[in-house]
Amino acid sequence: MSTATWDQLATRPGSPAELAAALEKTGYLADDGIATAGFLALRMHRPLFCEGEPGTGKTSLAQALAQVLGVPLIRLQCHEGIDATQALYDWDFPRQLLHLRALEAASSGQLDAEAAEASLYSERFLLARPLLRALQESPCVLLVDEVDRADDEFEAFLLEVLSEHAVSVPELGEIRADCPPLAVLTSNRTREVHDALKRRCLYHWLEHPDLAREVAILRSRLPGVSARLAQQVATAVRRLREMELLKPPGVAESLDWAEALMALGRSELDVETAAVTLGAVLKYREDADRAQAAGLAALLAS
Known part of the structure; x- marks a missing residue:
């Protein structure tokens, strides 16, 4: 388990402006609101809850923060039916079985049942899932992606882990993080997340970038794109977002379109x-x- 703390990181930004500048070097262009929310989450040791339409840069923010801070990114992708076992830990049953057979062979049938059972439930057979890995490996950025896809029971479990920064493994005892991970939770608002979880977090709503910032993102992420093409793509995508579409395009789609045109x-x-x-x-x-x-002519009109 790591013994480093966030205060000991050489790359820890000293202000929102410093964080914004560091994020920009990774290709993530943060506005003042995003930079301030990220800075406060780091300084106050609080989870950051990012909500907004798909494609507004929520997941990319967590990835960029990990890159800026020089720490691992550990991602928990939420989905319908996810439970604590999938998020926390499991036991490596095939390895346990092989170990038990090896013990039986070595002991020539004189195997002590209690000692054998104890040897099966050690850390060597523990399969750490994202939440447990984050507690063991922090400082790190823990990305809990699309938490709105999980159910109420998992949400309550997640709240407990984020509050205590510890979990209990019955066979091993309590595992506690020496340094709490920087947790970034994202939601596309397919359902309302409970107030209890939101109260534990700092909250930020992410909008699609304005035209100038989207052009800047395109030119930063795709250095070969011309200024005119970036402007045209960003303008067309902005107009598409104003239509009543099933899936309005996000920044990722803007990048895909510009890259396809360049190809x-x-x-x-x-x-x-x-x-x-x-x-x-x-x-x-x-x-x-x-x-x-x-x-399409109206879509592309200057």
Whole structure:
């Protein structure tokens, strides 16, 4: 278990502005709100709850924070039906079985049952899942992604772990983090997360970036993209977000679209090219049909 603390990290930013500058070097362009929320989560040792539409940079923020701080990123991807075993730990049953057979062979049938059982439940056979790994390996960034997909029972369990920074393994006892991980929780708001979990966290709502920042993101992440193409893609994506689409495009789709156009050797976006590359930015047939019906020329108009 690590004995380092956040205060001992050489890369620990001293202000929101320093954090924003460090994030920018990783390719993540944070506005003042994001930089302040991230800085306070680090300084106050509080989880950061990031909520917003898909594609607004919630997951990327956790990845960039880990890179800035020079610590591991441990990701727990939530899904419907996830339980404590999947998030915390499990026992390596095949290895336990092999170990037991080896003990039987070595003891020539004179195996002490109590000693054998005790040897099966040691850390060598413990399979640490993301939450336990985060407690053991911190300082680290723990990304709990799409927590809104989990159920109420798992949410209550997660609240306990984030509050105590410790878990109890019946066979081994309590495992406690010497240094609490920096937890970043994300939600696409497919359901409301309980107030108890939100109260434990600092909260930040992430919007899609404004036009200027999205252009800057495109040019930062895709150095070869021209200023005109970046402007055209960001403008077109912004107009697509204003339509009633099943899945409005996020920054990831903007990057995909610009990268696809660059792969085709295009330096600017025209109606014909937009029509054949819509699949890079719109992921549902109904959304593509709606964009076509609205008129791609209007979408691309200066």
